[in-house]
Amino acid sequence: MAVYLLCLVLFSLGLYCILRKRNIIKIIVGVIIAEYAVNLFFILVAYRMKGRSPILSPDAEILNMVDPLPHALVLTAIVIGLATTALLVAIAMRIYEKYGTFDITKIRELRG
Amino acid sequence: MSKEHEKGMSLIVKTITRLTVGLILLYGIYIVLHGHVSPGGGFAGGVIIALSFIHLMLAYGKETALRKLSKAAASFFESMGAILFLGIALLGFTGGYFFLNFISKGEPFKLFSAGIIPLCNIAICLKVGAGLFAIFVALVLLKFDSEKR
Amino acid sequence: MVELYILLIFMILGAIVAIEVKDLLSSVVAVGAVGLGLSIVFLVLKAPDVAITQLVVEILCLIILIRATLKRDLPFSTSGRWVFNTFVTVGFIALFLFAAMKCLKDLPEFGYPAMRVASTYLKEGLSKTGATNLVSSVILDYRAYDTLGEATILFTAVIGVLAVVRRIGRKRVEEKIKEEDE
Numbered sequence: 001m002a003v004y005l006l007c008l009v010l011f012s013l014g015l016y017c018i019l020r021k022r023n024i025i026k027i028i029v030g031v032i033i034a035e036y037a038v039n040l041f042f043i044l045v046a047y048r049m050k051g052r053s054p055i056l057s058p059d060a061e062i063l064n065m066v067d068p069l070p071h072a073l074v075l076t077a078i079v080i081g082l083a084t085t086a087l088l089v090a091i092a093m094r095i096y097e098k099y100g101t102f103d104i105t106k107i108r109e110l111r112g
Numbered sequence: 113m114s115k116e117h118e119k120g121m122s123l124i125v126k127t128i129t130r131l132t133v134g135l136i137l138l139y140g141i142y143i144v145l146h147g148h149v150s151p152g153g154g155f156a157g158g159v160i161i162a163l164s165f166i167h168l169m170l171a172y173g174k175e176t177a178l179r180k181l182s183k184a185a186a187s188f189f190e191s192m193g194a195i196l197f198l199g200i201a202l203l204g205f206t207g208g209y210f211f212l213n214f215i216s217k218g219e220p221f222k223l224f225s226a227g228i229i230p231l232c233n234i235a236i237c238l239k240v241g242a243g244l245f246a247i248f249v250a251l252v253l254l255k256f257d258s259e260k261r
Numbered sequence: 262m263v264e265l266y267i268l269l270i271f272m273i274l275g276a277i278v279a280i281e282v283k284d285l286l287s288s289v290v291a292v293g294a295v296g297l298g299l300s301i302v303f304l305v306l307k308a309p310d311v312a313i314t315q316l317v318v319e320i321l322c323l324i325i326l327i328r329a330t331l332k333r334d335l336p337f338s339t340s341g342r343w344v345f346n347t348f349v350t351v352g353f354i355a356l357f358l359f360a361a362m363k364c365l366k367d368l369p370e371f372g373y374p375a376m377r378v379a380s381t382y383l384k385e386g387l388s389k390t391g392a393t394n395l396v397s398s399v400i401l402d403y404r405a406y407d408t409l410g411e412a413t414i415l416f417t418a419v420i421g422v423l424a425v426v427r428r429i430g431r432k433r434v435e436e437k438i439k440e441e442d443e
Contacts, residue, residue: 217391
């Protein structure tokens, strides 16, 4: 249970960074940290005590494997996370080019 | 020093890159082709293949890398991967339903086994690798007015 | 399981450094450290596929973020209004943690998952798909619709990046606006 709590603490750090920071790059950092925490939570749920990785071996039969389904979900989610991070970075660079700053409060003042 | 040496990084970096970039590409292809027998698969292998081209671009400058794999070729490969994946899925209708594993399973623990899974791995590898390379090229080619000065 | 706790605490410390440090490049590098720690955690939790993918994706993510932070100046100033913002944020996070604690009681105990669907995959995976890597058989055979949707999202993200970055279309629109103004 303590492992889940540490994972939630990591997610809360990402949430704090998203809500509190003013710099766009810091907000992207917060999004990345929250995404890591979610991926970690899925893999933690899938773990089985003294389990083996879900890959069959030719000689021995393996009985207690970990759950392969969350692994498959997380595998796609990681690549999607990279693509969305790249999209966020592209939008942030466009904002820097237009306004000359990464500070969101100054962008709000400079609108129009 | 000729003019070609001035672009990109120093001579040491270029020499090491020339020696290692082929190995990285081969490792990516190995991971893709053995995705159904060992850890790995289309996603990881595709990103490794994209990283080998990005490695070339970081060391030699964008002209050399774009000569190996141009932006049009990257977008062609990405669309090709998507169409290949969808085509494999649609070919399943020959036996009954979408995503049917219509090729014979073969013998387990061999390279040529598991029906459509290696083909799907190759399609996803093309899609992911070309897509991420296109994203990186787009971000590198974006030049700001402030950086030009 | 001691190494799991050590790695998680290392990741939390890395996240705190990444959030609180002033220099943006240091922040991005600290995020890279968190991601590499996450890769080792996946390896400890017996998920080698996810560990390989996380490792390579982390490197590419780091390259893209460093590209965004080079040659940028970033001032960090806090005015009075942001104290109120901090209180709201901390309250929101406390509410979230409270709700999450309630939900955690319904989860199965760590190390003993409820494998209703996955036990079928583990039993019949080899005979039905022929792949010995069961994660691969789940991705590309049992749940291939997920992968198709992932490919769509990746395609959309690439189109989005190219549309945001390109410069020709924007200039034409600006010229049109200028002509309309005249």
